[in-house]
Amino acid sequence: MIQTLTKSIYINGEWREVDQNQTQVIYNPATLEPITEVAYGGATETKEAIEAASNAFPTWSEMTGRQRSRVLYKASELMRKDANRLGEILTSEQGKPLKEAIGEVKGAAGFLLWYAEEASRGYGEWIPSSIKSKRMLVIPKPVGVVGAITPWNFPSSMITRKLGPALAAGCTVVLKPSPETPLSAIEIVKIFEQAGMPAGVVNLVTGDAQEIGKEMLTNKEVKAITFTGSTEVGKYLMRESADHVKKVALELGGHAPIIAFEDADIDKATTLALGSKFRNNGQTCICANRLYVHESIAEEFTNTLKEKVQQLKIGSGLEEDTDLGPLISDKATEKVQAHLDDAIQKGANIVCGGNKWDGDLKGYFYPPTVISNVTDDMVVMREETFGPLFPIQTFSDEASVIEKANNTDYGLAAYIFTENTSRTLRVAEKLDYGIVGVNDVFPAVPEAPFGGIKQSGNGKEGGHHGMDEFLERKFISIGIDS
Numbered sequence: 001m002i003q004t005l006t007k008s009i010y011i012n013g014e015w016r017e018v019d020q021n022q023t024q025v026i027y028n029p030a031t032l033e034p035i036t037e038v039a040y041g042g043a044t045e046t047k048e049a050i051e052a053a054s055n056a057f058p059t060w061s062e063m064t065g066r067q068r069s070r071v072l073y074k075a076s077e078l079m080r081k082d083a084n085r086l087g088e089i090l091t092s093e094q095g096k097p098l099k100e101a102i103g104e105v106k107g108a109a110g111f112l113l114w115y116a117e118e119a120s121r122g123y124g125e126w127i128p129s130s131i132k133s134k135r136m137l138v139i140p141k142p143v144g145v146v147g148a149i150t151p152w153n154f155p156s157s158m159i160t161r162k163l164g165p166a167l168a169a170g171c172t173v174v175l176k177p178s179p180e181t182p183l184s185a186i187e188i189v190k191i192f193e194q195a196g197m198p199a200g201v202v203n204l205v206t207g208d209a210q211e212i213g214k215e216m217l218t219n220k221e222v223k224a225i226t227f228t229g230s231t232e233v234g235k236y237l238m239r240e241s242a243d244h245v246k247k248v249a250l251e252l253g254g255h256a257p258i259i260a261f262e263d264a265d266i267d268k269a270t271t272l273a274l275g276s277k278f279r280n281n282g283q284t285c286i287c288a289n290r291l292y293v294h295e296s297i298a299e300e301f302t303n304t305l306k307e308k309v310q311q312l313k314i315g316s317g318l319e320e321d322t323d324l325g326p327l328i329s330d331k332a333t334e335k336v337q338a339h340l341d342d343a344i345q346k347g348a349n350i351v352c353g354g355n356k357w358d359g360d361l362k363g364y365f366y367p368p369t370v371i372s373n374v375t376d377d378m379v380v381m382r383e384e385t386f387g388p389l390f391p392i393q394t395f396s397d398e399a400s401v402i403e404k405a406n407n408t409d410y411g412l413a414a415y416i417f418t419e420n421t422s423r424t425l426r427v428a429e430k431l432d433y434g435i436v437g438v439n440d441v442f443p444a445v446p447e448a449p450f451g452g453i454k455q456s457g458n459g460k461e462g463g464h465h466g467m468d469e470f471l472e473r474k475f476i477s478i479g480i481d482s
Helices: 043-062 065-081 083-094 098-118 157-169 182-194 209-218 231-244 266-282 298-309 330-345 398-406 421-430 464-470
Strands: 003-005 009-011 014-016 023-027 034-039 125-127 134-142 145-149 172-176 202-204 222-228 247-251 256-260 288-294 349-352 369-372 389-395 413-417 435-438 471-479
Touching (some): 009 043, 009 182, 034 182, 043 145, 043 202, 043 209, 065 083, 065 098, 065 157, 083 098, 083 182, 098 157, 098 464, 145 157, 145 209, 157 172, 157 182, 157 222, 157 464, 172 209, 182 202, 209 222, 222 464, 231 247, 247 464, 256 266, 256 398, 266 288, 266 298, 266 389, 266 413, 288 298, 288 398, 298 389, 330 369, 330 389, 389 398, 413 421, 421 435, 464 471
Parallel strands (some): 003 034, 145 172, 172 202, 256 413, 288 389, 369 389, 413 435
Antiparallel strands (some): 009 202, 125 134, 134 471
């Protein structure tokens, strides 16, 4: 019998008990076996959580940044010390290889550490006046209660990347994790509790996504929404937030290109391309969706990439030598297959992979697949696959490949492989993306801003810029005696 976590809703410093009929089952995507059941909350619990956060806000926001930082430092330390256990929980509910899961947990702790340090740096501004009898200053003030909605693909780091800056800024939070991966969220909230977080500052509601989200959007006590997920849902959140003019920070879908120029180091570039595409089995908003390779190196590049992809081991993420775990759901595997079928129908060639999973495990597996002879009309070149399908297209000149790379509604991340410094700067400046990696496909770090343009979202997470989403700037003008 699986364990039922009827106490997975955390409001005002207490774990709430719910009836066992108000639960949802969480499954391991590698085995399709149930792991546990968690509480299934809705509008009522969310309203109570918002009220608790609103009541806790005055005290938390009036603390000094140094006082708030102590809790964040402690939470970061506890998370790092418990990374192996937390990684196993993450892998069991999400599927990614354990080595990736442990790395994610340590990265999540890194966000808390960074914002523990940033909490003391909420600088204001003194404005030199053109009027002798006037003094002017600008001070940062926390916005208030924040509704944080997080995804399943990085169920630990996406939480701390939102909660870290919100809490450092002096905001209180109501967290709604993905229904597929609530266990990591529960563990993180337990860590905050152990770290001494005051009651009501962090609240957690698992359950009905629509009910929880609607209450966050319509409740006037929620002053800001921070969301990572699909562009479609992001647009909905923007529309529904308009009535109360909430601040909305969105990290949405992407369709990242890699451009491998003729001077690229092929061995290094193929290793990086493989890491970008197949990390978390392609279920990453900044993973490569399109690979443009200069025609002069295309054959060698493709063959080298093929050899490396064929060495990847598929299996349960809890097995030590696994490189690729399962996808999150059957719907996810169907999308990969649909994109591949469309490409083949329109003339693409399979370089490797492409066959349906026939291994011993019955989870949502799909072999890593590379295709060539790809054309722009194929769905895979226009829509985010979010899975292990890698299309290769050749190009002949810089201007045309930049135009192709930019020909998308998305603008989250793009990557360049080149050894030419002038080209690095020239191309990076012309790519319409919020993030550009040059010989680097892992740009997400606590100290740097992360976010897209166009339909990939607005606002930034990470770096000192991440605090801005949770602060208002108050201008104070003072008349003085001459």
